[in-house]
Amino acid sequence: MNSAAITTRVPIADWRDFLALTKPRVMSLVVFTGLCGLLVAPVPIHPVLGFTAILCIALGAGAAAALNMWYEADLDAVMKRTRSRPLPAGRMDRQAALHFGVGLACFSVLLMGIATNWFAAAILAVSILFYVFVYTIWLKRRTPQNIVIGGAAGAFPPLIGWAAATGNFAALPLLLFALIFLWTPPHFWALSLFVRSDYEAAGVPMLPVVAGARATRVQILLYTLPMAAAAVAPWPLGLAGRLYGLAACGLSLFFLILALRVLANRASDPAGMKPEKQLFAFSILYLFAIFGALVLDRLA
């Protein structure tokens, strides 16, 4: 054998490729909402067990992301936004991604069960399975409702954080679930409006591809209204205080104004979609700020 080179058909992935497989940037929002669910729970949790619970939520989200990339390698290869990921770029073998995702999922669920309780572990398992089987495999390539129903997968972390601390459910974490569930469509549809050509090329039936920009802009506004109601609801229901209530009202009002600007926009070219880009960027800040305000309100 030539000592200078190795002939191999299986790429040897770098550890950074495995890290990229977990979508660390998306994970930050998942971890933050899970942490907030844990912090606002009425039962204090031991710091070590709380840290382990958040670690498990992060690992579970990473596992779901890895399995998503394993299944969608063909789609990622044709989309500009995703073609440099480890699998479409040819830096990693598909089987390695599958083994990594399954292993990480099992590890996160078992560790959650051992460290906190099996109810939290069960919800974590359901969230991973929902993201992989319901969203990625079943819905994403079949229906423009993909992110509406699939959005539930991203809404689980506050429930898991709460369940890790208390071992049960309550009205507040269910409202937080509803908030993220209703936030997901405006967030992703704003993005899909200005990367529509990517989804079109990949054959993904996102709403702008199937129904057009106008219908998508109307739907963004229609989902913003119940989302704002879910965000504000903990205040009148007595589940959160005035600090949270005022923050939720202000942030939701600004979200609504941006959604109205998106509705008023007639541009079909991404270059003219400044309102959509602003809404997408603000939607991320919105969720961080809402959950941050809830924790501050609970600590105040």
Place this chain on the structure above:
Amino acid sequence: MIDEEEVRRRQRGRALVMAVLLGLFVILVYAVTIAKMGLALS
């Protein structure tokens, strides 16, 4: 065709990261055990 040195570098990197993660896992399991024992006793 991958340069052997590059393959070895990636394998070393993965082995090192795995070793660090295993070490951290051992510490975590120890800490979780102590925390749960403390909760059980209190």
